[in-house]
C-alpha cells in the first residue's frame with residue numbers, strides 16, 4: 227500500500243515537474259522564434275533601406291545637374307557624380323567648389339542663395355549654383371546645393387539676340403534708303419533725275435526682297451530637317467541651279483562652265499534643298515569674281531558620296547575667315563558685300579542643307595586666286 231502511494235506520488239511529482247519543464251521549454255522556444263522573426267524583419271528592413279538608398283544614389287548620379295547635400299552645420303555629406311567633377315578640381319573648377327561651400331553656408335542660415343560662376347576654360351563654361359535649406363515640418367535637415375551648366379542656353383540666347391539685331395540692321399538700311407529716295411522723288415521735277423531715283427528705289431526694293439527670300443529659305447530649311455527624301459538626279463539639281471544663277475552671271479560677264487558625268491548620279495535627297503545649296507554656291511562664285519573669270523561646276527562620285535564642286539578664280543577668302551563664313555550673317559568684307567547685295571545667309575543655307583542630308587561642305591581658298599567649295603552628300607539608300 228505504502229509502495230503504491232509512493233509510486234503515485236512519484237508519478238504526480240514527475241508529471242508536475244515535466245509540465246513545468248515543458249512550459250519553460252515552450253517559453254524558451256517562443257522567445258527564440260520571436261527573436262528570429264525580429265532579426266529577419268530588421269534584416270529585411272535594412273535591405274530595403276540599403277536598396278532604396280542605392281536606387282536614390284544611382285538616380286542622382288544619372289542626372290546632368292550637380293547635387294551637393296550638407297548637414298545643418300554645412301558639412302558636405304553627399305555629392306552626386308556630376309558635382310564630383312568640381313571637387314577633383316583643377317584650375318577654374320575650384321571656383322565652383324568654393325561657391326558651393328559659400329552658398330551652402332548661406333542656405334544653412336535659412337535663406338535661398340544663388341550665383342553664376344564663369345569658368346574661362348577652355349572651353350568657356352558658365353555654371354549656375356543655387357542652394358536652399360532642407361526643412362520639413364519645422365525640422366532642419368541641412369541644405370542642398372544644385373549646379374547647372376547654362377553655357378548652351380546662354381549661347382542660344384545670345385545667338386537669338388544677335389539674329390534679331392542683325393535682321394533689324396539689315397532691313398533698316400534698305401528701308402532707310404527707300405524712305406529717303408521716296409522723299410526726294412516726291413519733289414523732283416527733272417524727269418531724268420526722277421527716273422534715276424526710281425531705278426534706285428527698285429534696286430533697294432529688290433535688295434529687301436532678296437533678304438526676305440534668304441531669311442525665309444533659311445528658316446524653311448532649318449525646320450525642314452526631316453523632309454521627304456526621294457531619288458534625285460544630281461544633273462537636274464545642277465541645271466536648275468544654273469538657270470537661276472545664269473542671269474546674274476551673264477549680267478556680270480562671268481562664264482559658267484560645267485563638267486558633268488555622262489551617267490546620272492542619283493542621291494536620296496530633297497531636290498529643292500540641294501538646288502538651293504548649289505545655287506548659293508554658284509551665286510557666290512559669280513558675285514565674288516571679276517568679269518570674264520570663269521566659274522566651273524563639276525560633279526563626281528567618291529565611294530558612297532556624290533560631290534558637287536564649284537570653283538572660281540575670284541577674290542578668294544583669307545584663311546582666318548574660312549571657319550566663320552558658314553555662320554549666319556558673317557561677311558568677310560562688309561563694305562564690298564553690301565554693294566554686292568549679300569547679307570551673309572547664303573553659306574548658312576548651304577551648311578544647313580549639307581547637315582540635313584548627313585553630308586558636309588568644305589572650302590579651299592587662296593586670297594587673290596579663287597575658291598573651291600565642295601558639297602558632299604551620301605548617295606543614301608537607292609531604290
Ligand code: ADP
Pocket residue numbers: 506510511514538540541542543551552555556557558559563567568569570571572573574597
Ligand atoms: P553673302 O550674302 O554675303 O554672300 P554668304 O553666306 O553666301 O553671304 O557668304 C559669306 C561670306 O563668305 C561672303 O560675304 C563672302 O565674304 C565670303 N564668300 C562666300 N563665297 C565666296 C567666294 N566664292 N569667293 C569669295 N568670298 C566668298
